[in-house]
Amino acid sequence: xxxxxxxxxxxxxxxxxxxxxxxxxxxxxxxxxxxxxxxxxxxxxxxxxxxxxxxxxxxxxxxxxxxxxxxxxxxxxxxxxxxxxxxxxxxxxxxxxxxxxxxxxxxxxxxxxxxxxxxxxxxxxxxxxxxxxxxxxxxxxxxxxxxxxxxxxxxxxxxxxxxxxxxxxxxxxxxxxxxxxxxxxxxxxxxxxxxxxxxxxxx
Amino acid sequence: xxxxxxxxxxxxxxxxxxxxxxxxxxxxxxxxxxxxxxxxxxxxxxxxxxxxxxxxxxxxxxxxxxxxxxxxxxxxxxxxxxxxxxxxxxxxxxxxxxxxxxxxxxxxxxxxxxxxxxxxxxxxxxxxxxxxxxxxxxxxxxxxxxxxxxxxxxxxxxxxxxxxxxxxxxxxxxxxxxxxxxxxxxxxxxxxxxxxxxxxxxxxxxxxxxxxxxxxxxxxxxxxxxxxxxxxxxxxxxxxxxxxxxxxxxxxxxxxxxxxxxxxxxxxxxxxxxxxxxxxxxxxxxxxxxxxxxxxxxxxxxxxxxxxxxxxxxxxxxxxxxxxxxxxxxxxxxxxxxxxxxxxxxxxxxxxxxxxxxxxxxxxxxxxxxxxxxxxxxxxxxxxxxxxxxxxxxxxxxxxxxxxxxxxxxxxxxxxxxxxxxxxxxxxxxxxxxxxxxxxxxxxxxxxxxxxxxxxxxxxxxxxxxxxxxxxxxxxxxxxxxxxxxxxxxxxxxxxxxxxxxxxxxxxxxxxxxxxxxxxxxxxxxxxxxxxxxxxxxxxxxxxxxxxxxxxxxxxxxxxxxxxxxxxxxxxxxxxxxxxxxxxxxxxxxxxxxxxxx
Numbered sequence: 001x002x003x004x005x006x007x008x009x010x011x012x013x014x015x016x017x018x019x020x021x022x023x024x025x026x027x028x029x030x031x032x033x034x035x036x037x038x039x040x041x042x043x044x045x046x047x048x049x050x051x052x053x054x055x056x057x058x059x060x061x062x063x064x065x066x067x068x069x070x071x072x073x074x075x076x077x078x079x080x081x082x083x084x085x086x087x088x089x090x091x092x093x094x095x096x097x098x099x100x101x102x103x104x105x106x107x108x109x110x111x112x113x114x115x116x117x118x119x120x121x122x123x124x125x126x127x128x129x130x131x132x133x134x135x136x137x138x139x140x141x142x143x144x145x146x147x148x149x150x151x152x153x154x155x156x157x158x159x160x161x162x163x164x165x166x167x168x169x170x171x172x173x174x175x176x177x178x179x180x181x182x183x184x185x186x187x188x189x190x191x192x193x194x195x196x197x198x199x200x201x202x203x
Numbered sequence: 204x205x206x207x208x209x210x211x212x213x214x215x216x217x218x219x220x221x222x223x224x225x226x227x228x229x230x231x232x233x234x235x236x237x238x239x240x241x242x243x244x245x246x247x248x249x250x251x252x253x254x255x256x257x258x259x260x261x262x263x264x265x266x267x268x269x270x271x272x273x274x275x276x277x278x279x280x281x282x283x284x285x286x287x288x289x290x291x292x293x294x295x296x297x298x299x300x301x302x303x304x305x306x307x308x309x310x311x312x313x314x315x316x317x318x319x320x321x322x323x324x325x326x327x328x329x330x331x332x333x334x335x336x337x338x339x340x341x342x343x344x345x346x347x348x349x350x351x352x353x354x355x356x357x358x359x360x361x362x363x364x365x366x367x368x369x370x371x372x373x374x375x376x377x378x379x380x381x382x383x384x385x386x387x388x389x390x391x392x393x394x395x396x397x398x399x400x401x402x403x404x405x406x407x408x409x410x411x412x413x414x415x416x417x418x419x420x421x422x423x424x425x426x427x428x429x430x431x432x433x434x435x436x437x438x439x440x441x442x443x444x445x446x447x448x449x450x451x452x453x454x455x456x457x458x459x460x461x462x463x464x465x466x467x468x469x470x471x472x473x474x475x476x477x478x479x480x481x482x483x484x485x486x487x488x489x490x491x492x493x494x495x496x497x498x499x500x501x502x503x504x505x506x507x508x509x510x511x512x513x514x515x516x517x518x519x520x521x522x523x524x525x526x527x528x529x530x531x532x533x534x535x536x537x538x539x540x541x542x543x544x545x546x547x548x549x550x551x552x553x554x555x556x557x558x559x560x561x562x563x564x565x566x567x568x569x570x571x572x573x574x575x576x577x578x579x580x581x582x583x584x585x586x587x588x589x590x591x592x593x594x595x596x597x598x599x600x601x602x603x604x605x606x607x608x609x610x611x612x613x614x615x616x617x618x619x620x621x622x623x624x625x626x627x628x629x630x631x632x633x634x635x636x637x638x639x640x641x642x643x644x645x646x647x648x649x650x651x652x653x654x655x656x657x658x659x660x661x662x663x664x665x666x667x668x669x670x671x672x673x674x675x676x677x678x679x680x681x682x683x684x685x686x687x688x689x690x691x692x693x694x695x696x697x698x699x700x701x702x703x704x705x706x707x708x709x710x711x712x713x714x715x716x717x718x719x720x721x722x723x724x725x726x727x728x729x730x731x732x733x734x735x736x737x738x739x740x741x742x743x744x745x746x747x748x749x750x751x752x753x754x755x756x757x758x759x760x761x762x763x764x765x766x767x768x769x770x771x772x773x774x775x776x777x778x779x780x781x782x783x784x785x786x787x788x789x790x791x792x793x794x795x796x797x798x799x800x801x
Contacts, residue, residue, distance in 0.1 A: 004458060005358050005374050042378050055374045057357070074385055077356020077456035110453055176456060 004054045006172040007077055009107075011061055011099045012084035013092040017122040020155035021084060022060050025165045030156050049169045056169055075107035080116045080172035082164075087121040087152065090132040093141075100145065116171035117148045120164055125154040345717045348418040348427070350434065350474060354451070355411045357381030360459045361438075361470055380415055384408065396424055407431035411451035412438070412459075422721045423728035426484065430477050433542065436568045437473050440543045441466050444572035469550045476523075476546055479720050481692050481703060483542050485727060485761070488700045490795040491524040491676045497666055502527040502798050504657050505635075511650055513641030514801075515576055520634045521671050523549050525795065532800040537569035538699055548580050548634055560651070562644055579637040579647045583655050583664060633667055680704040685781045687767040687774060689750060692723060693786045694761040695794055702786060702793040709749070710765075722747070723763050726754035730761070744775070751775060760786075 010018045019041070023029050026043045041060045046053060059074065081103050085092040100117065109115040119142050121133065135152060142148040149171070151164035352361040359377050384406060387394045397404040400419075405427040407414040414431035439447070442462050450457050482489035506529055507514045516536055519526040523545055530536060544567065547553065553561050560581035567576060635655065639647050658664040670676055680690050682704075690710060692703045710719050722745065732739035745752045751766040753775055764779050786793060 005377070007356060007358070007456065042375075042382070044374050044378070057374055057378055059378075074382070077354060077358060079456050107455070109455070176458065 004052070004173070004176060006054055006056050006079045006169060006176060007059065008056060008080045008082060008168055008172055009059045009061065009075055009078045009103065010082045010084060011103060013086070013089070013095055013099075014062070016084045016086040016089070016092050017155045018084050019060050021120065021122060021153065021161060022058050024155040024158055024161045026058065028158070030158070032156075047166075047169050049166075049173045052173070054169065054173060056165075056172070075103060078103075078107050078109070079176045080118065080168050081107070082118050082120060082168055083148075084120045084122055085133070085138075086123050087133050087138075088123055088126050088130045093121075093133045093138065096141065113146060116175050117145070118164065118168050118171065119148050119150045121150070121152045122155060124152045124159065125157045345420055345714055348416055348420065348430075348474075348478075350417075350430070351376060351380065351415040352434065352438070353377045353380060353413050353415070354455075354457065354459060355381070355384075355413060356455050358456065358458055360412065360463065361434075361467065363471070363474055380406075380413060384413060395428075403427065405431060407435065409435045411447065411455075420717070420721055422724050423734050425728050425731075425733035426721075426724045429484070430474075433473060433477060433483065433539070434470065436539055436543050437469055437546065438463070439568040439572055440547065440566045441469065443566040443574060444568065445574070468552055469547055472550050473543075473546045476542075479716055480542075481720065481723060482538070482701050484720070484724055485692070485694055485701055486538050486699070487694055488538050488541055488698075488795070489524060489702065490700060490793075491521055491526050491671075492678065492702070492792055493526060493667075493670060493676060495791040497663060497670070498527055498792075498795070499797070500661070501658065501663050501667065502529060504654055504661075504663070505529045506799050506801050508650065511639070511646060513639045513643070514647075515570070515638040515640055516636075517638070518544070518636040520545060520548060520636065521632065521667065522676065524676075526633070526667065527795060527798050529799055529801065534570075537567075540567040540569045543567065544578070544636065544638075547578070548636055553580055554582070554632065554634075560648065562647075565638075567638070577639050577642060577644075577647075579639065579644075579651060580634060581651055581655070582632045582634050583658065633664070633671070677705045679707050681707065683782065683785050685778050685785075687770040688764065688778050688782065689767065690719065690765040691782050692761075692763040693782065695786075695790075696759055696761065698794050698796065700794045719750075719752075719765060722750075722752045722765070723754075726752055726763055727761075730754045730756045753779060755779060 010022060012018050020030055022043055023031070026045045043058050043060070045056045045058070047056055048054075059078075061074070081100075083096050083099055085096055087093075096119065104112050104115070107115075119138065121135070121138050124131075138152075139150055142150045149167050151160050151167070153160040153164055155161060347363070350361070350363040351359075353359055357377050357380070359373060362373060364373065384394055388408075393408055394406050396406060401421065402417060402419045403424065405416045405418070405424055407428060412435065414434055416427040416431055418427050442459075447459075450459075450462075477483055501519060505517045505519065505527065507517060515531065515534070517529040518541075519528075525541065525545070528536065528541075544565065547563075547565060553563070560579060563578050563580070564575040565578045566572065566574065570576075635651055637647050637651055655664075658667075680688050690704060690706065692701055694701045706716050706719075710716055726743045726745060728734055729736060729740050729743045739756075740754075741756050743754045746768060748768065750768050751770055752763070753766070754761070754763045756762075760783065762779055762783060764775075764782060766775055766778055770778070790796075
């Protein structure tokens, strides 16, 4: 059997650093230039999770209002959702709620209560006095949403990025694997010879 | 968003098939009756059109004076059920959310730029398209078609690429396909294919699965589409449609490979089979050519006893072809189900199994996609080692001898192992297949043993084996003694069966077979207007530098003939008539008729 593919969706307001985080994680690169993502983009990365080699497919979505609704097709079958905000922007933190809702509505996972999210507070490299969201506030929110794992990151200085995505892949794999063993075996069908079924192969 | 560097034609199916200008039918022969068949994939002939049988006698109603074939085609004969024909290209601009529209527009812009470019280029490309049929274009040969199956979440299910190759690239392909299809789906639209120069990427959406084929063979879109449809049916035969639906209702991120693990050989052998199988291409059955009385005698022995309550079909096969098929009075079998079943029976894991019989659950998707029936499969006759040796030598000396076009796993370019063994057993192995809805394995086994004994005792099994081994179950076009005739495919429409000679010189190499099969497919597609052509032609005549290919559809039959390119038109008509006369004469042994029902 081929390698497991984990589908990860990254959501958050425009400019919080979703693309940069992904780039840092996958390509170990950071660029100061801001280039808005149009629609969606994805990167893949091979990772070891619990001694298993898996392929992570990271979907970077556009944070701009005009692209916000990408539709059900993109979100379908996601194994983990990463919510990103900018610790220096209170607004980007406050919209996490609606990003989470948007995801749950669009992806409609079978068990929304236990669907794995990971929250990243990005841009902690910026000077302290610009910070608008405290760690405590963020952690309280994460706890209230069912103990979502929380990381404070800097895509620019590669702080905590690796660790955060390790948790992402681990939780994604767990979500992917659970319950999958339970596959029911359909009953053989009853053959009703008397009911007419004709296809024209009158041989 | 990674944009496809290609030209998409999501909403105008008429673009798909470019019939090169040189291929027009000469006026004196053409009869452009505008019978509109619905376009689609697997065309399913509905039975019971009254008068079909009786009109078979008017086959020869060919007016040679002006060369026009006068048969009317009953448009109801070919009804297709393909959801693809609906809602293709419907773009609901009004209902769109602005954001989605934006994304869509962006994609459209990217694509239309590409389209303009390729339109400009098209002038040159036309030469390419034409030269597909001309001899020197096969320079690059026939690159294996690539197939991908993924879930609608973008998770890989199957790929025709050899194991472990390009894993990273593969997950990108799956992602791109899912993203592309999603953009259109979110607008209530479906992407059918992308044309990029010679390469065509065909998509088939059978939620929760997406099917993709990339091919540069120059075949009509309907051909790759039907390949994907068969691939879907084969997957359903393993997991059933209802189980598939239930699983994905519960978990949209399900990795289907867990369920399909170990069944890749079925899919690979199907892909190999589809490449040259003209019975699959014409949605019909190609039974084994056999002496009529022997076939009847064997069939009588296969009628189940009243104790076998849940028996659905009993099928005897050899060389991957059906010898006879016994069925309940009120059930007929869909050709696609036979093909899926035969492919399953001849998959290496079954045909090479050291066990005396296999008992496997299989879903016959056209019969009932919701559940399994049980298939008892046993090979009654296997060549002994001496025979194998003999077979090996003949095969190596005479490549063409093993091909009937309809029945082989042999030339599978997808890396099926132990190909030689498969081919050998397939060549003379005679398989008995009993499809039962019940699970009373012992009853079925006992009955099959009795049947085998009976066939052994009365010598029919021996007679069958001799016929198969001595090559009497196939014929060559040259045997017909028709000047200029190289090959043909004749489909009896009331029987939903085809007959065709084995390929011989100059169609004895793999590439030349691929080439001629593709030409047949082009003509078949045009005659049935399967690619959105405005009207279906009753007669299509193609002349390449190497041959003349003519397709002709009438009420009782379809005929496709390949002739020497220098033949004058009158001789072409004569040859076509001579073939139909010959088939009529030999009908008894070419087609499966009057098989017993119970």
